[in-house]
Amino acid sequence: MADEWWRGAAIYQVYLRSFADGNGDGIGDLAGLRQKLPYLAELGIDAIWLNPWYPSPMADGGYDVADYRAIDPAFGTLAEAEAYIAEAHALNIRTIIDIVPNHGSDQQDWFVLALQSGPGSPERDRFIFRPGRQPDRPPNDWQSIFNGPAWTQVEDGEWYLHLFAPEQPDFNWRNAEVVEEFHDILRFWLDRGVDGIRIDSAAVLFKDLDSVEESYTDHDEVHEIYRGWRRITDGYDDRFLVGEMWMPDQERFALYLRPDEMQTAFNFDFLSRPWQADELKASIDLTLTTHVPIGAPPTWVLSNHDVTRPVTKYGRPDTSFSHQDRKHGMQTDLVLGERRARAAALLAMALPGGLYVYQGEELGLPEVEDLPDELLQDPIFTRSKGTDRGRDGCRVPLPWSGKEPPFGFGTDTPWLPQPRDWKNLTVESQHDDQNSMLTLYRTGLKLRRTHLGDGTLRWLDTPPDVLAFSRESLICVTNLTPEPIELPPYDELLLASSPLDDGLLASDSTAWIR
Numbered sequence: 329m330a331d332e333w334w335r336g337a338a339i340y341q342v343y344l345r346s347f348a349d350g351n352g353d354g355i356g357d358l359a360g361l362r363q364k365l366p367y368l369a370e371l372g373i374d375a376i377w378l379n380p381w382y383p384s385p386m387a388d389g390g391y392d393v394a395d396y397r398a399i400d401p402a403f404g405t406l407a408e409a410e411a412y413i414a415e416a417h418a419l420n421i422r423t424i425i426d427i428v429p430n431h432g433s434d435q436q437d438w439f440v441l442a443l444q445s446g447p448g449s450p451e452r453d454r455f456i457f458r459p460g461r462q463p464d465r466p467p468n469d470w471q472s473i474f475n476g477p478a479w480t481q482v483e484d485g486e487w488y489l490h491l492f493a494p495e496q497p498d499f500n501w502r503n504a505e506v507v508e509e510f511h512d513i514l515r516f517w518l519d520r521g522v523d524g525i526r527i528d529s530a531a532v533l534f535k536d537l538d539s540v541e542e543s544y545t546d547h548d549e550v551h552e553i554y555r556g557w558r559r560i561t562d563g564y565d566d567r568f569l570v571g572e573m574w575m576p577d578q579e580r581f582a583l584y585l586r587p588d589e590m591q592t593a594f595n596f597d598f599l600s601r602p603w604q605a606d607e608l609k610a611s612i613d614l615t616l617t618t619h620v621p622i623g624a625p626p627t628w629v630l631s632n633h634d635v636t637r638p639v640t641k642y643g644r645p646d647t648s649f650s651h652q653d654r655k656h657g658m659q660t661d662l663v664l665g666e667r668r669a670r671a672a673a674l675l676a677m678a679l680p681g682g683l684y685v686y687q688g689e690e691l692g693l694p695e696v697e698d699l700p701d702e703l704l705q706d707p708i709f710t711r712s713k714g715t716d717r718g719r720d721g722c723r724v725p726l727p728w729s730g731k732e733p734p735f736g737f738g739t740d741t742p743w744l745p746q747p748r749d750w751k752n753l754t755v756e757s758q759h760d761d762q763n764s765m766l767t768l769y770r771t772g773l774k775l776r777r778t779h780l781g782d783g784t785l786r787w788l789d790t791p792p793d794v795l796a797f798s799r800e801s802l803i804c805v806t807n808l809t810p811e812p813i814e815l816p817p818y819d820e821l822l823l824a825s826s827p828l829d830d831g832l833l834a835s836d837s838t839a840w841i842r
Contacts, residue, residue, distance in 0.1 A: 388495070447459075643665025691758060802841075808836065
């Protein structure tokens, strides 16, 4: 296994509840993931990023962690997790796990003790408890990221802070016990062969409660936390940290990627741009400008478990991402969306750095927008009083085979229902179809590994609304105009997201040539 493998890795995100159900209870699990490892090896990925697999009441899809050193019984056991890591390594697939440092669960032992111990206790100091301004008024007017107040009152009158749901109390990162606890959690999993740590909500650990405005993002104190984490991972062979930071200031973003902090971070700027040539080029240039000078590899992300799936997003008139676009009845052209999603996939694969693929992206799954209200589980839906339908639509269990639900996901009814028209999007139906999205991803990932390496990007002169660049011997051309275009002179067509028509590259298409 090569040093700094993450620099150009293709990393596949597994949302375990929805990947594959191995024991027939309707919930994805480690048994199902282990059964599907050959599929992922054939797809051509280098690593798997697993969303939280810890014991959790599931108030926020597992991001309310009750025990950071165990596996949720719905997913399996610690022994199964260790077996999975070993089996993945045998296929040259590494494992990245999610660590959630900002908050825990209201059912975590520490928080239960904090409630029992009362105001001013050392147990309560592990979290952010404060007296109210008045008996019935919270310490300040901060609002939760999930909508509604960011404070909840307990029986003795104090209030605790939760930037997300009330079931997710925030840790106090100015408490030395919290710092050391997470150091120990890191070592626990690194000792078991985990290759990387994805840091959830990495920029929001420290809060200035006295600020007039909400002040919880990107305080300078957070960098010392990640320097400590880096010292721990550097004590193991070839391990790395990847941060989740939603930050508009790319210069501040780059501070997290200094040589003694994280190795990489998610590039949400690229994910959030509309399907417009100038927007995409600006994002690519901005990303490379902020990453290259500090020696950090950029990353490219089209989707994840928190955002609208690309086939749906790119099929809308305004393709810029927002949680607020999850409403019934939005106009969506899924044919256009699929064509653009195919083109975007090849564009992203051709860029220098790491690539993240969210499960189902390789199948061209659309967002499921008609889930019944009573089945929605995302706290965003309830806390927004139904104005934001939340993220369940991108978390529907995968279709593997067959013509009827559950499409080979398992033997029981899945925890979220699958659309019946997914029968044409199963792995089985796409596997041998040379024109399928799955074949496009499988071929693109293979060519990416054999043809691109560490080659730098050089832009080529193009007409308006066309992007073209070279990397090593490969040229990538993306046509965002409404008409077909001629390709630059080439010797070989390696791959195209849409068939060429008399040698012309169709609208909303990408081609790789050399």
